[in-house]
Amino acid sequence: MLEVRDVHLSFGGIKALQGVSFAAKPGEITGVIGPNGAGKTSLFNAISGFYQPDRGQVFFGGNDISHLSPDRRAEMGIARTFQNIALFRGMTVLDNIKLGGHTRLRTGLWSALSYFGPARREELELRREIEEKVIDFLEIDHIRKYPITILPYGLQKRVELGRALAMQPRVLLLDEPVAGMNREETADMARFILDVQEQFGITVLLVEHDMHMVMDICSHIVVLNFGQQIASGTPAEVSGDPGVIEAYLGAAA
Template identity: 55%
Template sequence: MEPGESLLDVRDVSLRFGGVRALTNVSFTVNKGEVFSIIGPNGAGKTSMLNCISGRYRPTEGDVQFKGASLLKRSINDRARLGIGRTFQNLALFGHMSVLDNILVGRHHLLKNNVLTGMLYWVGGARREELAERRRVEEIIDFLEIQHVRGEPAGTLSYGLRKRVELARAMAIEPELILLDEPMAGMNLEEKEDMARYIIALSEEFGMTTVMIEHDMGVVMDLSDRVIVLDFGQKIAGGTPAEVLADEHVKKAYLGEEDEMLDALASSEMEGV
């Protein structure tokens, strides 16, 4: 696919849990190579949308298409094989395992050798395959600058470093589409600047397309090509960051956060002068 072509199409997706509507007729398209952000107040349905894309939830109505084909009958593992990776708002690492082993988990679906060939590890192709996978993981470790903790149990790391490890594991899938659920949450300014640099590189250096949930409006303004806004499970706006943040419906939805949004918009406009 060429940059700018549609990679992900969400078509009239609704999601209900009993009588509760988490999403109602939400539609949007993500183009190849974009950084595409989903914003909205807490409880707006943002993570529910990522769960519909990644396969944790199946929409009650509507369709999710990846590269022109429906994902509705595809399992989570199938979607990983197709090229969809994700991180989680609440970190989902194996705390007792090393950083290296956590990232290797992301390579599992790429392995060609099975249990039988693994028994011939030292004389067959399985050993060569594992060495190749480890080399790829080491490249990701170098990129994310976590060489110094590669052998440490993930559960012993600082929050910011664990966020990098989770991103590394998602990258290890070698996804075309990567879903990031609040990648900046809980980080200090320096950690946010590092993560922003990595997210930009996902597209520019690795050719990945990013769909991101993020509450930091400065980050959204700086990184996003396009943005949609959800409120009570409905899409209320979409467009460039500047267009969205100037939308009256968006300002009303955010209420007390309006000042922060306007400050982010003004800051961005000043930087462009």
């Protein structure tokens, strides 16, 4: 479903990614881990189109998308969340999630300006679909009319996941989905990620520092360190890899 081939990315003299290659299998959860500064978010930005790699290719469904813009990749079915919450703070939960469906709207400019006929029907259908399939799924119906600014951090992260799901993605990129959450919020988010994979068949690629969650829900893990890929395999294989142990705990350990 998603393949990264020999991707290199640098910023001046800083080499953020050096020859990273892996594949995310359809319908599975793949984790990307590594210490701070390993290049995990840079990798996500290269996959989603925010950064253009110096060298290498990104394939989606067998097609080379390396030179496509972020909005074109979103239309094809790549959705993402962000390490730092990127919601529109002056809007409600429902309106934030509805924005995720913009790539699927086909109403023309003049119809949208008048907001009659096809434009109105299309938006009402989108709202009904989101309320039934996304808001109910994430168990946030009771806050759908609340402004984002009054919600606790954990619920805001859940809303951001909802906005990505409203795109009906084929691949979902989750950048530190449980960062800053307490134990209960982390368990809830892990459950939702598993349900996304199992119920919708979406291929999930996630970056996360919570090793317990990564080892529990991922079928395959890629490990980065200083921009280089140092390991790739099942959770059991990766957790016992000497290079991974050294990167996280130091050579003495």
